[in-house]
Amino acid sequence: MSYKTIERTTEQLTKEDFASDQMVKWCPGCGNHAILAAVENVFPQIGYKKENFCVVSGIGCSSRFPYYMNTYGFHSIHGRANAIATGVRLFNRGLSVWVPTGDGDSLAIGGNHFIHVIRRNIDLNIMLFNNEIYGLTKGQYSPTSPMGKITKSSPQGTIEHPFTVGELVLGAQGTFFARVIDNKPQFISQVMLEAAKHDGTSIVEILQNCVIFNNGAHKYITDKEVRDNNQLYLEDGKPMLFGKDKEKGIILGNNGLQVVKLGENGITEKDILVHDMKSQNPGIHLMLAKMKPPYFPIALGVIRSVESPTYDQLLDEQIKTAQENPATVKCVDDLLNSGDTWEI
Amino acid sequence: MSYKTIERTTEQLTKEDFASDQMVKWCPGCGNHAILAAVENVFPQIGYKKENFCVVSGIGCSSRFPYYMNTYGFHSIHGRANAIATGVRLFNRGLSVWVPTGDGDSLAIGGNHFIHVIRRNIDLNIMLFNNEIYGLTKGQYSPTSPMGKITKSSPQGTIEHPFTVGELVLGAQGTFFARVIDNKPQFISQVMLEAAKHDGTSIVEILQNCVIFNNGAHKYITDKEVRDNNQLYLEDGKPMLFGKDKEKGIILGNNGLQVVKLGENGITEKDILVHDMKSQNPGIHLMLAKMKPPYFPIALGVIRSVESPTYDQLLDEQIKTAQENPATVKCVDDLLNSGDTWEI
Amino acid sequence: MSTKKQIIERESVVVKFVGDSGDGMQLSGTLFSDTAALAGNDIATFPDFPAEIRAPHNTVAGVSGYQVHIGKETRIIGDKCDVLVAMNPASLKANLKWVKMGGTILTDVDAYDAIALEKAGYTTNPLEDGSLSSYFVVSPNITTMAKETAMQLGMDMKDAARTKNMFCLGMIYYIFSFDLGTPFKLLDKRFKTKKEVAEINKKVMEKGFNFAETLEVFESIYHVTTVELPKGRYRNITGNIATAWGLLAAAERSGRKLFLGSYPITPATDILIELAKHKSLGAKVFQAEDEIAGICSTIGASFAGALACTSTSGPGLSLKTEALGLAVITELPIVVVDVQRGGPSTGLPTKSEQSDLNMALFGRNGEAPCIVVAASSPSDCFYQAFNAAKLAMETMTPCILLTDGYIGQGSELFRIPKVADLPEIHPPLAKPNDPDYKPYRRNPETLVRQWAIPGTEGLRHRIGGLEKSDLDGSVSTDPLNHAKMVNNRRDKVQRLATRVPQQEVFGEESGEILVVSWGGTKGQVQTAVKEMREKGQKISHTHFTNIMPMPSNTEEVLKKFKKILVCELNTGQFVNYLRMTYPHLQFQQYNKVQGLPFTVEELKQAIHNIQ
């Protein structure tokens, strides 16, 4: 059952209703352009009144997003978008709140708010543009840069183990996690729609290409030659098959996941693990989120989507309970005169 | 292979070498007293020179720890112990650095440093005193308080999903995670010794009882009547058996872990999952960390301990490489005169 | 009541209850002050918590206290106490310096065993070694007597021993000639669900009262002058509760619901705890993961249309610095309550100080003016919280409300106002579909922009932390635009100077000496000035509540005096602010940085020493 408190529109909205008049200032060729197009496409489909969208961001290239959407928007300070969005959403329950953010913005400086908003399961839609670099400050490594990566601030290569976004989300009690690539706007829109419907915090990790400072970071999964073997599109209730002719699949062994070939060693489609995005057990979702070439394909689509009470909803209920309680104060005059008072 | 750069002692140290002359100011009956005793016991066993121990804490009842140990100590500010300890350890590689911290200190305000220190795998020993409450500020709920908990700041009960410490640690790429209870000092010492030996960040979660503000928070696992059924002591390479007569065990099914009874449905000890704390696959460790009564026993002992390069070690290596490179500058005069310069 | 006693007439009396953290001193104190208030006294109270939750039994570190000032004029807590109730040697040791010479000390001889004496750091027993000869010491076997009474009524030994505070309280009621009717009613109320406990406590209290009467242990009893307060309904209130209520009142009066995003910290936590109780008023309280999330969620809620507030103390305000700048540049109204404590850093969390003023005025990167107001007493916290909310919303600017641990945790009588009598609050809401709406269009008179709340039809817009162009608010790096926006943000705050209440003078409007105070020290400074005036000295006093901006008549007021002495609990932050604001005037300063309030005596000395 969905718990959405946002007023729906009666108009037929289109992409144009959300296009802003601002000049888009991202670098030509930046993956952000396609993401913007995908989001502009999906907003009319969601069905809320156009005034009910609110886009809140921090600082970074990705965080310029609010300027490029015609909605209520807040381009705030580095790392704090999720905390600010928390306030927006908790106070004003009629808003659909979206947080475009970067791997630096939400995983470096904003890491604490990120894990807490997820834990609280506040109904925000977080779009994490993961380009594995700090774009706006011109190319320092980020918490998702692969170990050994040479960047401006790591002339000998980084010596840090990167976060896997999905793992961190699950570790923080995430209820919705999906992963998409910037070069498939339609798929992005589709997944965003799922995210929008989800009650609670939804995280969509977008593998985004920064042409200027980290060009080709995702090449090992996006390149034509490798993509069939290195991408697994998850569908709920469907077996996890991939490869050019869907000839490969994933099974669960005692040591975790394993890639198998249909037909080899007597493996048939029935042996293949069926995706259950609603499983309360995060262990398998974690293993899926962690998969990565060369040994595994990367998992795309909705990895986890489970029902769990949202903070928003529980707060509404507590307020209702409090207001219905005849013993509680009903106005400030009541409050001022409650307890021990005396007349002089 | 261990990578420890800390000078060992030739003296035979004892508990007394680490006892401080400060009055211990925790509440009578607080679980912290037993933890302190356990740590005082374990330090001499570790074998480093006594000057090489450094205890760094934040703020909270637990963070008073440095005052009660005769070591180099730093009682800093709320939430920042892990960041400060990072600086201590990265700069001064001869120190064994310990971080006593609370569920508020490391999981609320200090959450970001916590996940980043873990991700970087810096060689710190973090002791997380989890009393599921803010003790020092007199009883507000913390990020580990169970949902619905009534505290001073949640008169109608909390509406937040708590973190499971182990899950967060794993989500942050943790290499060592263990769990102990404050009422078993010997077991604490034993696990602490493992933690001390580990190369990289070790997290020991200590289920600690705050008698004043959250008395009995862990009763459901520590009470005499339930403890045999609700505690599972993990041993590496051993089957996961528990119960009064070790008559119950854990198996891994397709939907995750399951509790079984030996003898029932033809289950024998051979079917029981064998603990592999060194498994690189965090999925199973995650499921173990998540186990909780009423459906599961809680897992105690070392849940995960895997080898992985530490930041400290990689930094040392990069410095060495840089210094051995004949092309790099060897002193500041070299540097000043490097590149384009000219004489006038 | 025995009549041979000497009766001491007093305008006001200070009683301090001290003991171990677990000894129930806070309960004793509040029962006593409530009783006094109901008997027609003005009251002021101040709790004195130890830094530790429950430090080892019988140690100085574990001493907890509660001070009560009752009588005619209790604007302040009173420097030293007339009566000290000390439950054990450690609490005596820690508090003896606060007892007036000749004052009364009531203590429990049962607590003076060898171990307790040693733990308290005594080498000889002060009850026996003559060291208390300047005081009037009463030291019966309190525990024994209380325990006996309670056990007879069926209480177990441990609980019975803990009724000793009630025994003492009974004795104290006796020497102030208070009737036990009121405390009995208060006990009934407090132990509503535990009737037996209430009964036992009442009995023990009665025993203490009778003991004092029968055995005539006191040489003298006090008659305290009652007050003639303005007619009205009264209650006792702490500054922190008053702050919370003031914010709730402002929410009701402005039609904007309250949002509080906060993280616990001593001594501000009580504001969070109090507001968390009032969901029935629609107040949403968000206990954030840290202070940054506290203020950021507040900024978000403000953007979304709330009366949005965050509460904290020194280290927390430090953490909010960056986000406060965001509120300044986006011109969103938020209230930041800082309950000041001793600094720097963690400093002295349980002590009070006025040393966050600099940070409130100047602690942000860039040119980032906020409104700053400071409350002067526990009940004034109500009005200043209301005021801060009104100023913030009506000016679309963050407002910092400075209180301190001393007034925040202390209490005093509060004449209950009617919400309808409070000033109106008019947030500058933008109208749906207003074709002329621009995010940074300003009211030409006040320079205030409009508040267009997300969800409102036809007002979609974007704001942010980058400098924005005048009117439409899009990002701008234009040099002259920046200069203009910097000025606008400053001027809209400065223009409040004529709208806030004008600065008033207590005493002559001109003359030789003007004493200046701000914030929580008003009571002591006013008392000192008053006492000196009563002795015929021509000294005036002005007290600042509006700090940024200061009222527009400030220079007028100040320049009429030859000498100006600024008194504050820091090394001179306000006096320096006055110096920079009124560079043609000369100021002298008197400062104390001990984590303690001023005493009237030291203030009088300082005024006397003016050059």
Add this chain to the structure above:
Amino acid sequence: MSTKKQIIERESVVVKFVGDSGDGMQLSGTLFSDTAALAGNDIATFPDFPAEIRAPHNTVAGVSGYQVHIGKETRIIGDKCDVLVAMNPASLKANLKWVKMGGTILTDVDAYDAIALEKAGYTTNPLEDGSLSSYFVVSPNITTMAKETAMQLGMDMKDAARTKNMFCLGMIYYIFSFDLGTPFKLLDKRFKTKKEVAEINKKVMEKGFNFAETLEVFESIYHVTTVELPKGRYRNITGNIATAWGLLAAAERSGRKLFLGSYPITPATDILIELAKHKSLGAKVFQAEDEIAGICSTIGASFAGALACTSTSGPGLSLKTEALGLAVITELPIVVVDVQRGGPSTGLPTKSEQSDLNMALFGRNGEAPCIVVAASSPSDCFYQAFNAAKLAMETMTPCILLTDGYIGQGSELFRIPKVADLPEIHPPLAKPNDPDYKPYRRNPETLVRQWAIPGTEGLRHRIGGLEKSDLDGSVSTDPLNHAKMVNNRRDKVQRLATRVPQQEVFGEESGEILVVSWGGTKGQVQTAVKEMREKGQKISHTHFTNIMPMPSNTEEVLKKFKKILVCELNTGQFVNYLRMTYPHLQFQQYNKVQGLPFTVEELKQAIHNIQ
């Protein structure tokens, strides 16, 4: 060289290269300035980045620039340029206002197509509509010519078109009569691994040079006076690099290895990037997860014995507020570099301002004095970084070094010092097993405590953020101890006033008018004063580098003048600090808050306007 040209003799000339972000303007600028320096000119440079990484092609938002000042006295960047090299209409549009009347504009007519003109916001073509008639405009088909040349040498079309900046540079070298030998060598060096690219660039440059010579497109050529600099080895250096190197020098000189804990932020990032290159010097650079971890790791490293530093800009300094207080109370030496930018909040990240002074001085909870120094030019950053490290370590106190985006990113000639000639640094290290060691025992003269580094035998101790008792450093809530510690922390900073270099006056030591500046505005203010003095006006100048404390002779210096004008790039933060510190003196102020440096002209006007 053709001889019929008019030769313009100049003491100094300003050239500005502007174009799209991808047009290689920074390369053009540095090649030109290095060549000029090697030819014996003094130089100063300043890059002007757009806020966007690579905003849309041909838009004003995407214009990137690099300004070079060469000649005899280039202390400053120069207000307006003599020569503007503009690669497209947008860059012309954005920069025309900075060209001197009658100045030369070199631009590429190939770039003026209809789309580009429209994107730049031109309705008519400025090359044709007569709007540039007050300038000397040269607009050949630069792209065409450059492309042709490069393609002939085998380059593909896209890369070939990008050599247009070299073509322009060749033309510019011609009008300054520079030999191409130097730039050729510089190109060889830069493209060490891509020899062919170097060759092609050289050829295109030559083509440009020859084109200018042969076709006599310029009416006049410049002769710029070279300088007589003190003998020595020189290099060009930016303020950020100089800061990094100054810290490294201090590490070497003090025997304490360098640790930098930092988080990237514009415009301070280059310090982090530069230091990350120097692991061979043992410098450890930790890119933290945020600014708080940046400063906290720094504090940890300081406790562990490092010369520990953190670098940031405004919003980052805001975030470091709380931890800075910890460094103050624990009395650990750290250096905090703040490369100021336009505020408040995110503000104007790519612009420069002096508006973080208030925060540096006052932005912490409680009484928390830090040492504050401010660098006055790119090369001075080296000395002040060294100085900040020395002061911090020798005083066991955090030191904030203020630079700004303007001097941090700008460059100038730097006479290379010998490390051995720099002052000695003596950190107050405690001796192993010193029986008298106490963490808060102080040197009675300087009030500085000792640094006992973990790992040292016999010195185990604990420090922390709670107030600590004098000498032994254990936690103390004692009122008088607190007062004493507050004073100690203040006094140990104040006592530096006699140890830092005394304040100097440029011009007469007393008289009518003293102009005061601090930090990065020294060049402009000094030039303005100098120019007015050259016209016979009696005006003196004093510039502040040591801000907290100010040198002990400051009041002496100031009070000898009738009128004091304080000039700064904010609304008056330093002047207010002077007012509070020297309340008996009167100050006037001149302020600019446009994200831009002062121009000499406006300063002269302001001095002229003094009342």
